[in-house]
Every structure is written in structure tokens, then in C-alpha cells.
Amino acid sequence: MPSDPSFRLYNTLTNTVEPVVPREPGHLRFYACGPTVYAYAHIGNFRSFLTADLILRTAQALGWRTTYVTNITDVGHLTEDDLSDPSGEDRMMKALRSKEGQRFANIWDLARFYTQALLEDWRTLNLREPDVRPRATEHVAQQIRAIEQLVRQGHAYETRQGVYFHVPSFPDYGKLSGNREAGQLDRAVRDVVVDPEKRDPRDFALWKKDEKHLMQWYSPWGWGFPGWHIECSVMAMAYLGEELDLHTGGEDNIFPHHECEIAQSESLTGRPFARHWVHTRFLQVEGEKMSKSAGNFFTVRELVRPEHEGGRGVDPLALRMALIAGHYRQPYNFTLQTLKASLKHVERFREAAANVEAALEAGRPGEDRLGSRLEALYTQALAALCDDLNTPEAIARTLEGTRLILGFKEHLNAASARSARAWMERMNALLGILAPEHEAPPAHAPDPFAEQVEALLREREAARKARDFARADALRDELTALGIEVMDTPEGPRWRKKTRL
Ligand code: AMP
Numbered sequence: 001m002p003s004d005p006s007f008r009l010y011n012t013l014t015n016t017v018e019p020v021v022p023r024e025p026g027h028l029r030f031y032a033c034g035p036t037v038y039a040y041a042h043i044g045n046f047r048s049f050l051t052a053d054l055i056l057r058t059a060q061a062l063g064w065r066t067t068y069v070t071n072i073t074d075v076g077h078l079t080e081d082d083l084s085d086p087s088g089e090d091r092m093m094k095a096l097r098s099k100e101g102q103r104f105a106n107i108w109d110l111a112r113f114y115t116q117a118l119l120e121d122w123r124t125l126n127l128r129e130p131d132v133r134p135r136a137t138e139h140v141a142q143q144i145r146a147i148e149q150l151v152r153q154g155h156a157y158e159t160r161q162g163v164y165f166h167v168p169s170f171p172d173y174g175k176l177s178g179n180r181e182a183g184q185l186d187r188a189v190r191d192v193v194v195d196p197e198k199r200d201p202r203d204f205a206l207w208k209k210d211e212k213h214l215m216q217w218y219s220p221w222g223w224g225f226p227g228w229h230i231e232c233s234v235m236a237m238a239y240l241g242e243e244l245d246l247h248t249g250g251e252d253n254i255f256p257h258h259e260c261e262i263a264q265s266e267s268l269t270g271r272p273f274a275r276h277w278v279h280t281r282f283l284q285v286e287g288e289k290m291s292k293s294a295g296n297f298f299t300v301r302e303l304v305r306p307e308h309e310g311g312r313g314v315d316p317l318a319l320r321m322a323l324i325a326g327h328y329r330q331p332y333n334f335t336l337q338t339l340k341a342s343l344k345h346v347e348r349f350r351e352a353a354a355n356v357e358a359a360l361e362a363g364r365p366g367e368d369r370l371g372s373r374l375e376a377l378y379t380q381a382l383a384a385l386c387d388d389l390n391t392p393e394a395i396a397r398t399l400e401g402t403r404l405i406l407g408f409k410e411h412l413n414a415a416s417a418r419s420a421r422a423w424m425e426r427m428n429a430l431l432g433i434l435a436p437e438h439e440a441p442p443a444h445a446p447d448p449f450a451e452q453v454e455a456l457l458r459e460r461e462a463a464r465k466a467r468d469f470a471r472a473d474a475l476r477d478e479l480t481a482l483g484i485e486v487m488d489t490p491e492g493p494r495w496r497k498k499t500r501l
């Protein structure tokens, strides 16, 4: 099938909405920046991953072939975005030293644990699997080769602390973000270890020499580890070739991460790296930036875990729907209200699906009274997604079709029900909000925090039984200090994390 020029997306590189034109007609090759696996991914991360998922689904609905690569960053991503910690420490190392990290025997176990958790959350939210999910730690040899080549080409140089990309060697630097001058680059300055031998404040690290780092590799520059930016360039080109059709990430990736990816990749190959750059605006919760201290920070599992396990028992489909309900280029405010509305809609999808199954079983004769109307709604929903991923519009068409199906109540005939079933399947392939697509995800790996809370609760119950009320109160205080709210119910104590949602 030829490339359909009507699939249009905003391109950060050109600041316009323009057609997605795969280099090989009808075959979209794209890369999405994946998570740094130092903690559970939060719902903001998933807003960005969902943009990539919807691009994938739209391309597939158009009949295109897709090669979709999204990585796991398990080394080298520093804390540079964290204003309170400008020291540029590896996030993985920092996580290992934290209270939660101490239960891991080593940094590799920590990476494995959060990678597994990510894969579970991915399936829970109905995201389609990528063709390749490369890990940075498994591509270090290729990264070393790329850095060696950049040094040979005169784009990079070595100091006593590491190897840097020399920004003035790439005149196009700044073409994505507009940040060209050193004065605009305070974030880039924080991005690197402060090194007096750096030749330009904008130069960023490709390799860090560090004999104490818990993940280290031997390189022509001694022991150390790669920088975050080179990881993505190398993994993207390893699986997609030197020229990508499209590259995605969250808005914070525009600078410095993607600007640096462009500089390295285009210096290596002399060709345009990715033609289309798509960035998702940040998700906020109840009108504010998500942060642990503000009590409005949510991981997927906190929301979907059953209530008796301290979660909020949110239906994963409703969570997915709430996360895509806003247009990806608008700042999005995630609220309890949107979540409740999504839940109502998901319940209606289920009701419609049940009516359809009952009608198929009953087998009432009659003409198909739904097929052509539903087909038109599908076409409109696909057109909406092709129009810069207009998810609110596509969801509205889904609700309209559901209303039509439900309008027949128990009078749905078999022919109409067959059309309805086919339509629901196609709509689900497009948006992933009508029914789970994966087999039930495996039981979640035990959550150490939940285990700690439950142990304290058990101890408190035992103290109460033994009428040791002073001890029971002390344990309750300990739970409060952990930010846990305990509700005593006839079935025993229930708990949940205090939040503002
Ligand atoms: P990280 O794990 O920090 O490397 O982030 C993984 C992806 O999530 C990146 O593409 C980020 O840009 C994106 N991201 C982080 N926070 C948010 C947020 N609040 N809303 C949307 N995307 C986000």
C-alpha cells in the first residue's frame, strides 16, 4: 500500500503539522525514547509512551508496515534535570543508594526489577509491543565504536574526565530546540560533569571515565560508562538504519537530549537523522507538576492495584482512556474527574459488548442496521488520528458508535450485532480502550513498599489483639509517617497512600 500522505503530525523540527512520509513508502520506521529504569514509570512517562503507541496504531490502521523501536535506559542518564541535584549523578546509582534501593543486591538487579515492572505496566495499559526493545547496557560496544569514530572525525575529544562531543564542530546544533548560544544553555552545562578541560560550555559527554561506577566497561579511554545521548543515537541507528522516519519523546527531551542525538548522529553519518520529531507535552495532576512531595505523583500500579492491596482499583482501560483523552500537544491536566468520566465510558463499552454477544447468541433475523453508520464513524476516527493524533475527536466517535449500539437495547438483530462486533474490534485496534489486548499480565512482582506496609499492619493487629494499645498506636504513627492512611473495616484494616487525587 502506498504511503498515505494524509497522516499528518506536528514536526518540532519545522514547527508545522506535516505529512509523515516514510522513506520506504508504506513502511514507517520509528524510535521512541523509553524509560530510565531506576524507579516505576509514572503516568506522565506513559502519556509519552502512549503517543508512540497511537502513532504505531494509526500507521498500522492505514495498512503500513511498521518497525518500532523503543529503548530501556539502564545506564548513563544523569540527574541533570533535577534542579535540586545539579551534581550530575547517574540516576541508577542514586536509586540504589536510596532507601528503596537498598533491598537490591546490586545495580543490575535494580535495573532488572524496574525493567520487568515496566513491561508489566506496558501490557496493563494495552500498549503494543515494539519490534525491538534494546537496552543501553547491551549496546555499549557499538557506542564505543561510534565515539571512536566521532573522535577520528574531529567531532569529539578526550579530557582527563571523559570524552566530549564538540558542539562548534556541528554548525546545525540548535536546529531542533532553537538553543544555539552558550548563554541559552544552562541546562546543557548541568548535563555534564563540570570539567575545566571542556572546550565549549555546550560540549556534552559521550563517555565518562569512572572507575568507581557500579556499571563500567573498558574502552580506549579506560574504565567508564557511556553518556545518555549517545545511547539513543546508537540504538536507533542499529535497528532502524541511519535515517529514521520519525522519533518521539516527551517535551523535556527536545533539549538537550534530542538536540544532542541529532548532533552526534548527523556528524557520524553526514545524513539527516530523523525527519519527523514528535514531542508530547507534560502531564500534570490536578493542575500541578507531578512530584512526590506534592502528593500528586502516580505510578500506573498505584492506580490499578486492587484496593485491598493498597491501590485504587482503577480499571486499566479507564486509565489508558484518561491518559489519551487530551491532545498530546496540549498540556494535559489529569484529574479524578477525567478518570471517573473514563470509567463510565469503559463501562458502556462493556455493556455494548455484552449486548452484542447476547444478540449474536439470540440470532434474531433482520437487516444490518448498523454497518454503514459504524463504518462512517470508524473512518472519521481514523481521519482524526491522521490529523495530528486528534484523540479527543477519535474518542468522541467511539462514544457515538457505542451509543448507537446501546440504543438498540435487546432488539439488536444478528446482522447488526456482527457489524457492531467487527466495529468494536477495529476501534479497539485503533485506540486500545475497548478491551484488553494482551493476555492478563502476569501477577505483579511483589511491591516492597506494599510488603513493608502490610508487615506493619499485621504487627499492629497483633498488638491490638494482645491489648498492647501503646504499641498499636506507635505502629499507626509509623504508618502515618510513611504517608499511609489506614481505614479499619469489618473485614480488617485497609490502607492506601495519602494523595491528593
Ligand atoms: P525518563 O524515564 O525520565 O527517561 O522518561 C521517559 C519518557 O517520559 C521521556 O520521553 C520523558 O520525556 C517522558 N516524560 C517524563 N515525565 C513526563 C510527564 N510528566 N508527562 C509526559 N511525559 C513525560
Ligand code: ZN
Pocket (backbone or CB within 6 Å): 032, 033, 034, 232, 257
Ligand atoms: Zn532517548
